[in-house]
Amino acid sequence: MIIGTGLIGGSIGLALRARGWHVTGRDRDASRARRALELGALDEVGSDPDAEVTFIATPVSVVAGEAAQAASAGGIVTDVGSVKSGIVAEVGHPRFVGGHPMAGSEQEGVDGADAELFQGATWVLTPTEATDPDAYARLSAVISSLGANVLAIPPERHDELVAVVSHVPHLTAAALMQLASTKAEEHNTLLRLAAGGFRDMTRIAAGHPGIWPDICAENREAIVGALDQLLEALGGLRDTVDKADREGLLHLLERARTARVNLPSRVAQAEEMVEFRVPVPDRPGVIAEVAALAGELGVNIEDLETVHSAAGDRGVLLLLIDVRAADLFRGALLARGYRPSVQALE
């Protein structure tokens, strides 16, 4: 079931239906839900208390209420909000797993919905100690089936990191435009000089700002912290330029270049996966621990299943991991006291 049938909700609906799911959905704006139905993103408009999975794709401010209600009905519930700690703490249900697909589009609304939107995109899930391992595993498998790469990290860390790679860059783009447009009388000349770099850097400032007050309120602490770090870094560059410190400038720019060149590209091939089998005690929190460890290392868990033993107090986690990250992840698991076995996929 999908609550909120905009760009993201509509895209989830299209992608799920393409994989054979029966998708029910609703929106507080009834015409938007009808449009989603017309576009083939839904099988029917309405609520489905028996839904196996419910995706909440509403504005951040109403997620917690919807999530608590949906989770109490018995299925697995997730959301797509761009800030996680507040919501995850507020809902606090073992079958609610916070989520954040790192995908978007220049388009807006359900008319921009695209079944392929999540292909190759990173989709964050934020399991906690309290998360039901089976619910997590099932949700992760469903999301992977949409073509996304699931990355599991704790909600607080997610919020700190998106402040750095998403929220602060957005505010910075706005500040650059502000700088450019204060020179009002030279506006046209200035903007005619704006070559590709400036256009690239300010593109995100062209988006509708309506979502940002919520995001900035929800993630205030992390954003202010990251902005302070950026102000310090920029202030340092300013002084380097002012002192005409050529060596210092070159060093700073070289480091930035190295970091940028090493930005990972997005695709991992299916045949490059290995399977990890990790015997674990059958208790809550284990899956969050393993997933968080993978997240810390930047290792992507492509698929995750839990196999319960007959005895009941032990189980086995089955995980699919990129072969290039296999040794790194195995080392980390061993260091935390797990005894994984690894085998190639045929």
Place this chain on the structure above:
Amino acid sequence: MIIGTGLIGGSIGLALRARGWHVTGRDRDASRARRALELGALDEVGSDPDAEVTFIATPVSVVAGEAAQAASAGGIVTDVGSVKSGIVAEVGHPRFVGGHPMAGSEQEGVDGADAELFQGATWVLTPTEATDPDAYARLSAVISSLGANVLAIPPERHDELVAVVSHVPHLTAAALMQLASTKAEEHNTLLRLAAGGFRDMTRIAAGHPGIWPDICAENREAIVGALDQLLEALGGLRDTVDKADREGLLHLLERARTARVNLPSRVAQAEEMVEFRVPVPDRPGVIAEVAALAGELGVNIEDLETVHSAAGDRGVLLLLIDVRAADLFRGALLARGYRPSVQALE
């Protein structure tokens, strides 16, 4: 003639030869000049004291010396450096017109040279009071013939504006990468979360930093000034977020959005031009005055010719202007005491 046959010099050579020019060129690295010859960017390697136009496409630090020498030989001389006031003041020759094509490429070196590199790009020229009007007009016509849109602005203003739209954005991209990479232990996770916006904003940080110490030294004052403004704008955003001032944030982001959406696109159609005929006293400085006025208004002078009267003390400037800017420019000329006549092109 072309001095410095790298990416820009090589592209100028290719574009000129495609339009029937005979192009001589040299480079302090002889193998690079030979490579330019092989690639068809030159007719011959060497110097040509009789060249009608000389393009200096060397690093900024050696432009002034080369320019003074080339101008003393009798032709028109220009350069492609990204900072202008220092060079223009140092050369101080009426037949030297500072230039800056706002075009580049991910490629590097003469092997990335492309005859179409300047198609639709803005190419700044910086005439001054001392500039020879005929030299300016001829150079502007040659550059327009390469497909570029000539924009004439005074050298000091050029430097202030590129600090805002090019130099400071570059340093900002580096600062954002610096911020992202200080969280070293979470580096991989962080970078996996980096979606399109962050990638767009930091792309220019991947360029080779070798040119930046020169640029920052040459344009120190303007860069430090613009960085101070950016620090103030970002500091303001920081406080707005910290105070959870939703209205203030929305207002700032709305303004940035409007400015970004109004970034002019790059193409003007040939059939949308009108011809301005502006009677002028036949003295140095007139062309710079008219060109600077167009630059201030962001009006592009597509082509410019001077017609001298028989009497000798009066002339007529012929200018091609985008029809949409015609009224604006006519008003400005009238306000400065000129008496332009305007007619549509057939």
